[in-house]
Amino acid sequence: MMRLVHEVLGEASSACTGLDVGTGLGDFIAYASAYRVGQSCWVGLDSAWPVLQCARRARDARHWPLLLGAGQRLPCADECFDVVTVAQTLHHLAPPEAVRLLGECARVARRGVVVVDLARGYLGLAGAWLLTRLTSRNPLTRADGVQSVRRAYTPSEALALARQAGWVGARVHQRGPIRYALVWRRA
Numbered sequence: 591m592m593r594l595v596h597e598v599l600g601e602a603s604s605a606c607t608g609l610d611v612g613t614g615l616g617d618f619i620a621y622a623s624a625y626r627v628g629q630s631c632w633v634g635l636d637s638a639w640p641v642l643q644c645a646r647r648a649r650d651a652r653h654w655p656l657l658l659g660a661g662q663r664l665p666c667a668d669e670c671f672d673v674v675t676v677a678q679t680l681h682h683l684a685p686p687e688a689v690r691l692l693g694e695c696a697r698v699a700r701r702g703v704v705v706v707d708l709a710r711g712y713l714g715l716a717g718a719w720l721l722t723r724l725t726s727r728n729p730l731t732r733a734d735g736v737q738s739v740r741r742a743y744t745p746s747e748a749l750a751l752a753r754q755a756g757w758v759g760a761r762v763h764q765r766g767p768i769r770y771a772l773v774w775r776r777a
């Protein structure tokens with residue numbers, strides 16, 4: 591994901607602003623900060639208040655702003671972040687909502703958007719089934735892992751959603767059998 595973010599940012603990598611939509615505990619922002627995308631300044635947005643409360647506790651000494659909001663209605667001005675990232679979140683949304691979220695991400699991104707998510711498929715289902723059984727005894731975690739892959743889009747479905755959202759020149763990359771990345775750069 592970081593390589594794609596650098597690709598979207600181009601020369602702006604050294605001093606960028608980013609919005610991470612569906613930020614969860616902020617793992618991606620922590621990673622981006624550790625790998626220093628220049629003097630980057632990131633904001634995390636999530637629609638779940640309890641998740642943001644956990645994120646606030648988890649971010650320890652490194653502080654970045656957190657926003658409560660839905661990706662389908664971003665409380666931000668047009669083109670106010672260099673880059674917008676969306677990790678493992680698109681599969682939570684039905685197609686009309688996913689199109690809205692992708693449209694909003696493009697609206698607020700000055701340079702581009704990077705989406706990474708699970709790809710639906712038999713290998714992904716088998717992998718999620720096996721991985722959740724190897725790493726957890728919790729029946730909820732086990733069911734959720736498999737359910738997430740079931741709900742996920744295939745790379746070509748994700749590309750079709752991006753086109754519906756008005757992303758001209760969007761590209762999709764399959765990342766191994768269970769993931770894809772969707773990338774859009776503003777022309």
Ligand SMILES: C[S@@+](CC[C@H](N)C(=O)[O-])C[C@H]1O[C@@H](n2cnc3c(N)ncnc32)[C@H](O)[C@@H]1O
Binds near residue numbers: 613637
């Ligand atoms: C599977 S977690 C991924 C968290 C993080 N991006 C990661 O990769 O670790 C999905 C997150 O998206 C959030 N979410 C789901 N729908 C959303 C929406 N419409 N707008 C913003 N956040 C949303 C959930 O609350 C959850 O924290």
